[in-house]
Amino acid sequence: MTMLLQWMNFALQHDYGFDLGGVRVNLKGPAPDDPINNFIIDAPSFNKAVAVSQDDIHGPINLFDVSWPCEIQTPESIEIQGSVLTTFKLFHSLEFGFSTQGKIYTENDLQLAILNLGKLCFEDEDTAIACYPKSASDIEVHSIKNRTWHEAVTGYLGGTLHHDLYTRLNEDLTLAIYINLTTFWGNQKLPDPEHKRQVFASILDFLSHIQIRQPGEYDPTNPPPLGLHSPIRHEVAVETLDDDDVDW
Amino acid sequence: MTNTPSYHSYIYFAPNTRGASGRAVYIDPALLLPFREYVDPSQASGKLIAQKIGDELRSTAGDLTSASCVGEADRYYKDFSQPNGHGVRVYYRIFQSGSEQNHRGAGVYIEQISPINRRGDGDRPGLHKVKHSQASGGWESTSKSDTVLDENRFMIGALQQQHTYSLGKTIKHIQSSLGNDKSPYNLYYCPEFILDQAAVWESPESRIHHSASADELADILIRSEDAWQSGNHGKYRTEAFGQGAKTLLQALEIVARQGKTLPNHTFSVRSPHVSLAQLRQLIERCQGQLADQWITIIPQTASHMHQEMDAANIIAIQGSTASSQAALRVQQRREELLQAPNTTFFDVFKVSA
The missing domain is CATH 3.40.50 (Rossmann fold)
Structure with a gap:
């Protein structure tokens, strides 16, 4: 039986615009979970961040969180199945714990960086519960609108568990989306592939609304919008109460 | 429980459940907090659930196709949920007129409200x-x-x-x-x-x-x-x-x-x-x-x-301040309402919420 998982039409949602080290990232999604502080992350702010600790990694910059529900239609009704909870992060190439020059030039470099990060975070953890990619075959690749996203599952069974998506912005910067999906299937096991595929359809749809433009790829006199813009709302008729209804 | 509790202290659920159209629906006034917490009419979905509880129990309660028996005669529960996943289970009893006089008259008596969660295994507690x-x-x-x-x-x-x-x-x-x-x-x-x-x-x-x-x-x-x-x-x-x-x-x-x-x-x-x-x-x-x-x-x-x-x-929280005086007045008003014969849970809730 195929489930009919449904979610919002992202095209009708808010417009987000970021300038991440000169790369313009625009996307569509519901309102963020919390107010967003920074839409522009420039090189100096990154240098400052990386300089905090020379021999240790500083960690990525958390950009914002956004979440949306997925519903399922049954013969009786439409019920929410779970929520996709995402956190957007910006990694500097140095923060993957590289011993090389700290640049990520190719998709292959990024895969090595993801494997390295997994090792860094989880190698010493309890192998019975720690989840992280151990080889390139543990990283799933999604190609969406000519952009490559690398997916790895990290975290702990019975604890926080997330699907992490990474895409390269340039040799210095990588955009990551950490996605918590445990409201769909709990945190005590990994989802069965078919269930995951159905929920991921919503995530892939979301990714297809992300536009990433390099400095040469947009008109500098008319750059993509920055900030958060609400969608234009059409008036919807409000359901009126009958005389006999009680307005709780 | 074998002893039969008294249902005389129950009050009408809402103005439209006094029995003028459909069955009368009563509720235990002690359910004010569970109602606030689990039904929560401050949310749009909670407002609809509150309406549905009154509307459906006055018209369909006791129809065994829509309610489940709890294992005792005349005791049922019914689930009320919204597409957003918000849901409660309402436990109630039905009395016919003429049966033993431990209640206020024929109708539906809501005894308990509990939260329901229909989804998945969830995260490990x-x-x-x-x-x-x-x-x-x-x-x-x-x-x-x-x-x-x-x-x-x-x-x-x-x-x-x-x-x-x-x-x-x-x-x-x-x-x-x-x-x-x-x-x-x-x-x-x-x-x-x-x-x-x-x-x-x-x-x-x-x-x-x-x-x-x-x-x-x-x-x-x-x-x-x-x-x-x-x-x-x-x-x-x-x-x-x-x-x-x-x-x-x-x-x-x-x-x-x-x-x-x-x-x-x-x-x-x-x-x-x-x-x-x-x-x-x-x-x-x-x-x-x-x-x-x-x-x-x-x-x-x-x-x-x-x-x-x-x-x-x-x-304890506020000491004797103007706002604590106001809160005490709300409490007094609630007590008064509960003494009045035709008070509804709706009125008491509105005073308190």
């Missing part, structure tokens, strides 16, 4: 260790295999995202209250639908899971006082939030009953879904400390109503 990961820039949690506190900060609670309990959402909420403090802490993750004794499970399988309980929390608290077992961490900052305060209250009752004490715990609560006066009494009985700013409550929340329902709390 129980004791967790939460630490900040510099490399991933986030907080990571692992479920502990023992019941020993190994950090000084101890958080108790569980929050929902779109009406589903979520460990990730709970940790995010805690993070926002911790600010820049990146120290690891322990979390007792205790989603309430598991704790609630009135809640009925969707499937017997769901009972098997390791479940969070007041007994387990009491055990954790008692063990933490044992320096050898706890690794001698000394003082604990123990904070319960939302429904977690209910689990804490129940756990402290167990600790007190066993004659154990918690002198190394300094307690604080945020938006507790219990009466503060009761909680403080138990903390003091267990010889626990109260943090300097031990209460944070946001007005107009379920927590606020929990406090407002108890006169001792009003004075």
Whole structure:
């Protein structure tokens, strides 16, 4: 039986615009979970961040969180199945714990960086519960609108568990989306592939609304919008109460 | 229960359930807090659920195709849910006119309201260790295999995202209250639908899971006082939030009953879904400390109503101020309403909410 998982039409949602080290990232999604502080992350702010600790990694910059529900239609009704909870992060190439020059030039470099990060975070953890990619075959690749996203599952069974998506912005910067999906299937096991595929359809749809433009790829006199813009709302008729209804 | 309780104290549920059209629907006025907490008409979905309870019970109650028998004659339950996952199970009884006179007349009598959660297995309840990961820039949690506190900060609670309990959402909420403090802490993750004794499970399988309980929390608290077992961490900052305060209250009752004490715990609560006066009494009985700013409550929340329902709390929180005088007047008004013959639960709720 195929489930009919449904979610919002992202095209009708808010417009987000970021300038991440000169790369313009625009996307569509519901309102963020919390107010967003920074839409522009420039090189100096990154240098400052990386300089905090020379021999240790500083960690990525958390950009914002956004979440949306997925519903399922049954013969009786439409019920929410779970929520996709995402956190957007910006990694500097140095923060993957590289011993090389700290640049990520190719998709292959990024895969090595993801494997390295997994090792860094989880190698010493309890192998019975720690989840992280151990080889390139543990990283799933999604190609969406000519952009490559690398997916790895990290975290702990019975604890926080997330699907992490990474895409390269340039040799210095990588955009990551950490996605918590445990409201769909709990945190005590990994989802069965078919269930995951159905929920991921919503995530892939979301990714297809992300536009990433390099400095040469947009008109500098008319750059993509920055900030958060609400969608234009059409008036919807409000359901009126009958005389006999009680307005709780 | 074999003895038949009296239903004379029940009041009409809403103005449209007085029996003028359809059956009369009555409710136990003591359900004001569960109604505020689980139905929560301050939300759009809760408003619709409240309407549906009145509308459907007056027209279809007792129709066995739409209700389930609880195993006793005349006792039923019915689930009311909204597409967003918000849902409650309403337990009720139906009396015909002419039967024994322990009630106000023919009609539906709502006896209990409990939250329902129809989805998935959910995140694993129980004791967790939460630490900040510099490399991933986030907080990571692992479920502990023992019941020993190994950090000084101890958080108790569980929050929902779109009406589903979520460990990730709970940790995010805690993070926002911790600010820049990146120290690891322990979390007792205790989603309430598991704790609630009135809640009925969707499937017997769901009972098997390791479940969070007041007994387990009491055990954790008692063990933490044992320096050898706890690794001698000394003082604990123990904070319960939302429904977690209910689990804490129940756990402290167990600790007190066993004659154990918690002198190394300094307690604080945020938006507790219990009466503060009761909680403080138990903390003091267990010889626990109260943090300097031990209460944070946001007005107009379920927590606020929990406090407002108890006169001792009003004075405890606010002292004798103008607003505590106002709260006492609300309480008095509620008492008056409850004395009037045709009062509805709706009226009492509107006065209180």
